[in-house]
Amino acid sequence: MLSAALLLSACAVGPDFKTPGLPATAQGADYTPAPAPPRTAQADAPGGQSQELLAGRDIPAQWWGVFQSAPLDQLIRASLAQSPTLASAQAALREAEATYEAKSGNLLWPQVNAQLGAQRERASQITSQVPGGQLLTLYNASINVSYNLDVFGGARRQVEGAQAAVDAQRYQVEAVYLTLTSNLVTTAIREASLRAQLQASREVLKAQREQLNVIEKQFDTGAIPKSTVLQQRTQVAQTQATLPPIEKSLAQTRHQLAVFAGRLPAEAGLPEFDLASLTLPQALPLSLPSELARQRPDVRASEAQLHQASAAVGVATANLYPQFQLTGSYGNSATRARDLFSGPTTLWNVGAGLTQPLFNGGALRAQRRAAEAAYDSAAAQYRSTVLGAFQNVADALRALEFDAIALQNQATAETLAKQSLDLTTTQFRAGAVSYVQLLTAQQAWLQTHTALVQAQAARYADTAALFQALGGGWWNRGELANATIAPASDAAPAPAPAQN
Template sequence: MKLKTLSVSALAMLVLSACQLAPEQQAIELPVPNAYASAAQGSGTAAAELHWQQFFNNPKLQQLIELSLANNKDLQIAALNVQRVRALYQIEDSALYPSLDLNASGTRQRLPADLTGTGNAQINQQYSATVGITSYELDFWGKVRNQSEQALQQLYSTEQAQLSSQISLVAELANAWLTYAADQQLLELAAHTLHSQQKTLELTEQSYNLGATSALTLQQVKSTVATAKVDIARYQRLVARDKNALDLLTGTQVSTDLLPDQPLSKLLQLPELPAGLPSDLLQQRPDLKAAEHDLLAANANIGIAKAAFFPSISLTANAGSASAELDNLFKGGSGNWSFIPSINLPIFNMGRTQANLEVAEAQQQVALATYQQKIQQAFREVSDSLADREGYAAQLQAQQDLANSNQQSFLLSEARFKQGADSYLQVLDAQRSWYSAQQQLISGQQALLASQISLYKVLGGGWQQSNTSAE
């Protein structure tokens, strides 16, 4: 009998000729209109084409983002998860090819006289060296290929999830930096107001001691001083918390020279971004790409479940040399081989195979619905960010006008009080209005910048680095 061997090319042909039981992914109708908002159109550089160094043009913020990308633990976990899934894919993909193993063994055994059949004790020994393949499954039904495809799509999904994590991190850090700047500016405003009110209080106390000012006016001035002190304590607490947030996001202690030191109006000049069309968003957002790969993995899983209904054929074959003496192991006549094909055909398992297929089909429907849901959520986020950007821009202009008007009212009230035309109550009311308007103006500036960052994020920007940036 002559040993029949299967070459690698023959095995490859068997695999390529196998059936494909996984359903073909059909085109998915987008659950959004072609032009989801009139404001979606515009001119400018698309978010995905704009590196974050170009969008966040403040050098201090750029350094913080680079620190965060290098040290943030959440991002490191995401990168390690990609490595793990890549290794799992390599494990599944290796099953497509036969593994060649070298095995060498030797045994030496003493049998007592009553077991040898000859009445004399004897020593048996055997040595062998073989090369072969073990339990290589012929992929007639595409099960192994679909297992590899499923692992590959999961790898792609995990890689996109890593990019999505980076987008979120960059946006979160930028917002935390702006929050620190806003709270710091509000703290300075409260400190300036307290300093001004303390001087007013000193003058008012002197005037009260001379009998020129009423006790009511004195108490009113004291109340403004106390209010400013309350605000200072509150903003000092918020600034400290903002600093802690920056330290956590960057994964290191943020030095003072990287903290914002300018008013919000001068801190960031963010470029205008067009929203584009739905097809653009699908190409730009990593989380949507990840959901698409999850859907493809679910399709491959159906092919795996369907293949379980068919027989599986495995091959084990080896060839080598065997001898009772080690010296004769590689001499002529010591060759040996074995060829062991096996087939496994499922007959009855209480419906487990059918249930596994139903589970796979349900998971595919869940993945499809999740993909469509993520698309709808993505376009809602874009529409919300566009509305916020336009709304906050108009609101900020009105807040600026309100702040200017309240400042003029405050100056006029002070002038009329000094001339004796008004009581100090009108001055206090004007000052409170001016102080509140200044606070609202700072908050409005922060909200507008945050809406622009949000739009950059939801359009899929914030994960590409320029060629000149540090890796």
């Protein structure tokens, strides 16, 4: 019977998990119906360099290094070491690994327990054949063995599901890692953008105050009416009123950056960022669509959850079949401690059992239907995650394309507005144009200059978004995040070494 059971245990009921294939259209050479141009537009402004998309180029593990900012690199490395969000995800991974080991030990191996005991009891006259009964102490020592034969693979499916849970949590850690580094980069870029906007507003305010001094002197000589002075003072006050909201946003951004870094907002030592300290990379990697699902940690986590749901179907199916159990014990029992391991005190037993569900109100079959429905839900969620991944890349590619064009146009508009303001200022001082024309030129330059700064920051943010959408290069690190157990699913193919 044991030999037959071991033979049968070579198979397992339920579906054998296979990695889902990508949609046929995802095997193509691009992410959008209209392929993005291989090179973006170039603008005559800081951050306006043309960027080239290199299909098939690998992504470095420390992808933020493409911005060539030592303070940013140091901040991210320190943040990874002290981020509570990442620490929580890593602890959850260790929990999943320990759960896997516990299930493997409990379900796949015999359970052996030693038992040693002493019991004081009074036996009745009928039992002991002693008049009035007998008071005695019973000593026993034994080894007990039990083993559930996994004939239909239910235990192995449970272990398979636990290992898939480890895989899912491992990729969740990678997703948290990628999200954290991306948040740090984009927040640093937002800080740099706000600093540039604040600097631009202060430059405009300085120019307006200088103009106010000129106008007040003209008013003192009777060359212009007081209404012109009041208009200029109003303009200065309005420009000055725009500074506090920018300063508030900058302070809040700094606070957010500190929290992402695992620090209190009041802690010192947080570096400051401006656009001049960042370098816009001119060569950008672009993974092939067929590789994206193996590189996105959220897709891999969703795949592992689908694997876990598949294993649950196998467990529910195995519960419909007979359960086999082998038990045995060997030991000694005596009424005196000194006789416990001597004399005719040895006892042993060997047993085998079979349990076949006959009637349970349809509960087991309902559980299997529930597991199958959960698998269908996980499969739909996996497809949704894949679609979201392709959308993220497509959005990033289009942002790179159109924001480069927007910066090119905005740089032209800002240059023309500045030339117009300089000319109008000179003419106004010579009395050739009215104050209204000067005011209009000032407002036009302020708007175009602020928009130029925002367009420059968008180029950096678009670059970070592309690296995040492509998975962030986690596969090029020496080890996955605290991984100690080999993934149950097929590992991602090893990409080519990262190129600078």
